[in-house]
Amino acid sequence: MLTIKDIAKLANVSVSTVSRVLNERPDVSEESRRRVRAVIEAHHYVPNNTARDLVRINSDAVGLIVRGVQNPFFTDIIAAIERALYAAGYTMVVRQIGFSDDEVAIGAVMQREKRLRGIIFLGGRSNYTPEEVAQLSVPFVLCSYTNAFGTLDKAAYSSVSIDDERAARDAVDELIRSGHRRIAALVAEKDDGAISELRYRGYCRALQEHAIALDDALVISTGDSFTIKDAYRAMAEHLARNDDFTALFAIADEMAIGAMRALREHGRDIPADCSVIAIDGIAVSEYIHPMLTTLCQPGEELGARSAELLLANIEGCGAHAQLTLPTRLRRGASIQAI
């Protein structure tokens, strides 16, 4: 079979000209392009060795499927993933999906259409089954969540996340340590089979461990949204009916920030009339007034470790692992002891 050097000789052009023609570069004269193509067609030239290698062209693509695009917590993670993939010679192809879309089904289509080498799911359900992920024929990593409610074999998938239930328990503990017992929770859905459910469980566990009865009237749900706007709306509606609590645990910083505006508009000062704690540690939460007390996730590390795990799997030199990274309590000024 011909090599690129043979073609150059036969077409009487340089090797780099052949390469430019194959790569459809514009900086080639029409005459050279014509000669190279004539040789290629006459000899049925196939770059590399077989058609099989050829279809590998451009297969440096890794898919990033982001569920919940508006989430500012994802900004640092995405930046870290892209840096790691780029450094390793891969390309990041991004697809954003809505809260109700099925990330696995979308990944299964995308892996074929985009010839992906691997997939990172950023945000998603925590209840996959082996049958479900069997649709995926390339390595994948769950980033910022794990298969807590699912039935995947631990030897068969990779994830990088915090311990969401524990982080929520730690957050509510901090409120209880400050004397609070009437503690409201702002969640997305209590039973979403994902982050919201895990963090709601942590809230329940903290109350239970301190012998505080769970009061359903203090659990505020946005439906299935984590946005600042929906958190604001849900909190405003709740306050119109029930404001009998001294503290609020919000499952995400943005939701806390939305809720804080609703609390202020309801006439409650933070922290004097209501203490607030959350989880995430997004940049802006350190600058608002009052500074939010929150359990910070290591965003950059979540992204970097996810990319590492995926690349090791793509290159066939890594076993599956479920990494749990620690959170850090950052005390702001949104809690007051009572």
Place this chain on the structure above:
Amino acid sequence: MLTIKDIAKLANVSVSTVSRVLNERPDVSEESRRRVRAVIEAHHYVPNNTARDLVRINSDAVGLIVRGVQNPFFTDIIAAIERALYAAGYTMVVRQIGFSDDEVAIGAVMQREKRLRGIIFLGGRSNYTPEEVAQLSVPFVLCSYTNAFGTLDKAAYSSVSIDDERAARDAVDELIRSGHRRIAALVAEKDDGAISELRYRGYCRALQEHAIALDDALVISTGDSFTIKDAYRAMAEHLARNDDFTALFAIADEMAIGAMRALREHGRDIPADCSVIAIDGIAVSEYIHPMLTTLCQPGEELGARSAELLLANIEGCGAHAQLTLPTRLRRGASIQAI
């Protein structure tokens, strides 16, 4: 030359099996795979007609080169761009670069390596020359900025942005209407040949139109950063030396939020002791306390129109255009009349 149907016949398998082998799908028996490959190699089969078509595989990629990744203002824009590209059957390949990286040089490399069909630059310098953009052999669109300081022919490039100078003038006008005359400006660099310089010009113009002398001591620069953290630091350092102003114009919402923390820590209430206005209209700015008064950019529309312009150019049915979209003054509670 063989068609995929010929191969199926020769290998005694179905057409879809040939397709699966060519696409390296796992759901093919080893025996079928072996037979298909044998036919392919024996006949030097080249999918489609020529190697030239083959290297076009995956060329549905559009590059998004993002300068200033941490910018939360970009979130809505990126979401809108991805939605529009996806709807049109294209794939978004993302590359994030630093403030000091040269986006055009990076685009020139990326267009070849990733076989891009087009490029959207999100954030960048506003001073390109024709020689510079000659490196780009695919259509491109400047998103959220335009070639205000450059020498590009208007018939030769596309952009979608607001009128930055005018938005800044409108913002400072709003402060002046409220009685302020000692107005500080928080910028990145006064002469960055980009957004910061344009908005600084708008500040100067508003002062001039109201016969207020420009006082260099009231111009605060972060260096070349738009981050909340650097804005906070620059403001804190400035306040230690000079706090003789009654209002602040920050060129971006995040920078305003960083500066507001520095002002509070310096003992100044907002708006009682210092009024604040900015430009952008990021989601969180509507929920912080006090709600930020700002000139809102139409983020989603900036993204959607950029994608539209690019796709029209890729598909050869669009002329170049420089679109200027309007901003909207959102009055919050961060300005007090004096």
